[in-house]
Amino acid sequence: MAKKVVILGAGYAGLVCALKLNKLATTQDAEIILVNKHDYHQLITQLHEPAVGAKKQEDITISLNSILGSKPIKFIKDTVVSINKEAQTVELEHSTLSYDYLVVALGSDTEFFGIPGLKEYSFTMKSVNQANRIREHIEKCFQNYNKEKRDSMLTFVVGGAGFSGIELVGELADKLPELTAKYNVPKDKVKIYSVEAAPSIMPGFDPELVEFSKKSLEDRGVKFLIGMPVVQVEPGVVHLKNGDTINTDTMIWTGGVRGVKQVIDAGFETEPRGRAKLDEHLRALGHTNVWIIGDASFYLNPEGRPYPPTAQISVQMGDLAADNIYASIKHLKLESFEPHLYGAVASLGRKVAVANLSPKFKPKGWVAYRIKDASKWRYLSTIGALFKK
Template sequence: MAKKVVVLGAGYAGLVAALELNKLTTAQEVEIILVNKHEYHQLITQLHEPASGAKKDEDIMISINSILGNKKIKFVKDTVEAIDKEAKEVTLGHGKLSYDYLIVALGSDTEFFGIPGLKEYSFTMKSVNQANRIREHIETCFVRYKSEKKDNLLTFVVGGAGFSGIELVGELADKLPELAAKHGVPASAVKILNVEAAPMILPGFDEDLVKFAKESLEARGVKFVIGCPVVQVEPGKVHLKTGDVIETETMIWTGGVRGVQQVIDAGFETEPRGRAKVDEYMRAIGHEDVWIIGDSCFVLSPEGRPYPPTAQIATQMGENAAVNLYATMKHIKKEEFKPVLLGAIASLGRKHAIGKLGSKMKSTGWLAYRVKDASKYRYLAKIGALLK
């Protein structure tokens, strides 16, 4: 009798896990059920583009059914409410699913670090719908400025200077002057601020690449407030630890991730920010039938640092989980998760990027941007999808 494998989440990790398991097994061996709350797969690493209005949301959405085609994967559009690991059952918004093996790839929630008002009065950017809300809000700010002439309407604050924050301010630096021209607003009235608690932007990149990024963005009007935590947000105001107050109608928070509540509530072993601890085979600690992958889990590198929540890491986790689930079924040797890090590239707008490729090669400017673009198409080829 075929084993039932339920995969929760069709982001980078979950989708790749389902597709890899489909390749490894026959229909007689497994029944694969993929659950996702949307009927589309989102290219989360590109969210800064629709958020700024640089691209349409459909440019980063791919129909899950078009990816699955006639593969032996059943797609269920539903929300995951709860996981009962003892009963081996998942409660959905519209029913329940039992499983023999479970792969949890539910992504992450935003970490607000207990900062008063931050959750209530800031935008987040973790889905196409949230990116759309940011874009619509920005457009509204320009429309309102024409009649109200309030400086805070054209002051845009991005909290966090990791990948997401820097890529967003890069897109805003390119797009907002266009919006100013469109609405007959002086470009000099537009202010873009990037606020970061850490002493530098883009942790993990070499100092020379960070310097290039900072200078490129500053040349296009971005102002950095570094080493200065946000301590409170209220309507129209962002309070900094220095005592300074930024008056703004737009606070976009990209400052961190934490584990999803479904994993925490299920009783899996987690670290302080709610991400699940896993063994060397990506299985939940103490559970040989549950794999937790992607942003939902916490994995330390050989150097003792957590792997960053990137698409590159997530897809390799998906592959590893599929291989080890198959190995568990077949009682053959499992493979330890040892990701191959191909480098990292951060875009700085439409024409610039910085990249570290492998251990030694570095790239800046237009060339790095093209490399980032190419990596997107490699991923699309991997999942058998092409953007229309």
């Protein structure tokens, strides 16, 4: 009798897991059910582009029906409410599912680090819908500036200078001149701040690439406040640890991830930020039939540091989880997670990027931008979505 495999989430990890398991298992082996709250797959690594209007929503979303096609994967559009690991059931908003094997790939929530007012008075950028809200808000700031003449309307603060934060300020720096011309707004009134608590931006990147990135962005008007934690956010005001304040109508927070409520509430073993601890096969600790993959998980590399929540790690987790679920069904030996890291590429706006690919290969500028673009096309090929919408 076919085992019921329920996969929660159709992001990078969940979708790759469903597609790979479908290739490995026959319908006699496994009944694959994929649950997602939207009927589309989002290219989360591209969110900085629609957030400033550089791309449209349809440019970074792909219909799940077009990807799944006639494959024997049952897709359910619904929201996951809770997981009962003892009963082996998942409560959705509109139904309840039972499972033999469960894959939790629900992504992550934003970590606000307990900073007063940050959650209430900042934008976050973890979905296409959130990116659309940022774009609409920025457009309105320019649209209304000549009526209201408040400088805070043209002051944009991005909290966090990791991947997401740097890619966003790069897109902003390239888009704002276009908006100043469109709405006849003085260019010298526009200010972009990148605020980072750590002593450096872009952790994990080579110092020379960090310096190149910083100079490229500064040349386009970005002001960096490094080693400067945000300590409070109020309507229209961001407070910094040194006592300075920034008057702004736009605070966008990109500074960290934490585990999702459904995993925490289900009682899986988690680290302090609520991400699930895993065994070497990517299963939740103490559970032989539950895999938790992607940003919802916490897995240490050989040096004892957690792997970063990146798309390439999520894709490889999805791939291995499918292999190990199939091995479990067939009573075969399970594989350990040993990801191959391809390096990191960060966009600095249109046609400029930096890439940390190897000790001897660290391209920057247009070449790195083409590499980032190629990685997107390679991924689309992996999920069979090269020419689909």
